[in-house]
Amino acid sequence: MELLILFRNQRLILHLHFKTNTVNQFLTISFSSIAAAIHNWLALSIPNETLVKVIDLTITGVLLLGFLVILCFFLGYMERKVAGFMQARYGPNRVGPYGSLQIVADTVKLLFKEGLTPKASDKFLFHLAPVIIVVASLLVMAPIAFASNFQIWDISIGVLYMSSVSSIAVIGILMAGYSSYNKYSLLGAMRSGAQIVSYELSVGLSLIAIVILSGSLQLSHIVESQRDGWWIYKGHLPIIISFVIFLIASTAEINRAPFDLAEAEQELTAGFHTEYSGMKFAMFLLAEYINLFVVSAIAATIFFGGWMPFHLGHWEAFNHIMNFIPGFIWFFGKTFFIIFIIMQFRWTFPRLRVDQLLTLEWKYLLPISMVNTILVTVMAIMGWHF
Template sequence: MAFSIYDLTSFNQWVDKGLNSVMSPLWATITEMAIIGVVFLLFYAVVGLFLVYAERKICGFIQCRVGPNRVGPYGIFQTIADFIKLLMKELVPINKADKFLFNLAPFIIIIASMMALAAIPFAKGIHAIDFNIGIFYILAVSSMGVIGILLAGWSSNNKYSLIGAMRSGAQIVSYELSVGLSILTACIMFGSLQLSTIVESQADCWLIFRGHLPAFIAFLIYMIAATAETNRGPFDLAEAESELTAGFHTEYSGIKFAFFFLAEYMNMFLVASIAATIFWGGWMPLHIGHWTGFNMVMDFIPPAVWYLGKTAVIIWLMMWFKWTFPRLRIDQLLTLEWKYLLPINLLNILVMALVVLMGWHF
């Protein structure tokens, strides 16, 4: 196939062989892990900084402003300057806070999002681990972040933080269901939980086109639930700055706050990339039926660009939502999940199963 020119599998194998030839297999594995770890850390920082910048620019344009435009051309170095400022800020010690848990919480959030990143297929060959239960792994790991939020709220010895954390607990536990079920709807079509297989099976047609109506509904539900999972947009009850000042991270300052901040954007990137992988075909180019010429042209765009482009569009959608809608109340949030999303989701699974069974898809 045409996109084999961008295939990095052989490069990976070459690195693997080279390392194995100079050291023992155990050390080779450790070196590979270290390299991947460093690459992911870098990627994490870059994506985090870029998304903060993008959010500020997008919300600026939506609000008839220009957004950051002072540090560097078009303000592109603004987030770096902010990050340096956060690094140098004092870490305010909190009276009667549970010191250990207080310090642990930001790391748990960071680690949860970091681990989930490992299973994301960025392009053919750029895929840290390819599990046969990839989706299950991502869902399990990314929902660990709520522990960090709960710990942060509990250990800060602040009433606002505690309320925020409890809200967040209720919210994420409920919306985890919708995320899981909407992905399950998609997985009925694929018949696999392995992310590489999922992407490969969308080579001819992305799921959102192939599964038409049920896939579209599943995508919508996934978007709503995922926004709620990341504590963003109209669902930012855990921080709700007009009610709880800053919610669970009220007492955090300096670099620890930066961790929460980065993790929020990283989680957004994660859920967007999962949506792109499952519903929009991951790094697969857009192919339309038998338009060979068109498909050829599309193949020449590198898969990493396809992947990042799709993710960017979904992130933009989430930002658009955030800067348009007012916030829900906690009981309405749970009503939305249990009375609307969950029943629709269950019905949708049934429809999807029927579609797959009868072969009504493209």
């Protein structure tokens, strides 16, 4: 099946040619072909090259933002439902069918709330902080591969870029805590600083394990290297260890329970976003869910092969059957599986104390991931992986 898009008299005519002889041609209808078709149409109808680029970027940005807003609505609903069922209750079930419009109602409520600014706060930083947090989490979306050849920016140092940009968010958190003129906010922000700086190490080391095996920092190459099996399957025990460490450390990095010391509802009221209300508060929530998605997407890409279907070595027939399921379904399936695990962490485990938090990182996760890195290196040199 191939997709031809022709433009005649400003009308879009789709010619779908059905060819069932090969599986590979079936796979050509994809996000990448749609994106290429849109770009070609723009290039044909607008002569100015710069303008085409600008329009391309605008479309990408709007689509991404729209996708993220819908995603946050869905994740908010999912979280509350998961929390409900795990605590033997229903969760929201009044607004809309099965409570699905609850988040819309909450958003409308937040829109009408007064955006209060404390009198003694540092006004500039106070207003800047939520923007920085959201922007930092939006930036990390850039190199994520949603489907084959469908990513915003296939940067050659993708893994490095993501792990460094995602830590910018801590500046926003520190800003929010400092500018609020509230000792609880400041305490929460300081805790968050200590936490993110520590757990960054483990996240980096567990990502390095895959970089060693695949030999590339580029996300599309890492996905491509899993064509004959996902790394979690090909890499045996060391990769499973590094996956677990990545899950724990990234849960800490995005400030989710059981590592939510920065906001600690019960002791610090809400930590760094105590003083925020209305839509500025909603931006923190938005950033939290985007971060959750980003972290899960990274884990899905690095360890579970992103959009790559489930392939087993050289079982060609099996691989062909798996190829029938399109890439974005694989990607979102894996991502939501990991999101679910992180949500289950949140609704199962009690919060750690600050000293326990640092003990876990510096005495357990860091030594284990260092030894694990050596193991992976030996494995890569000796070629023990599949």
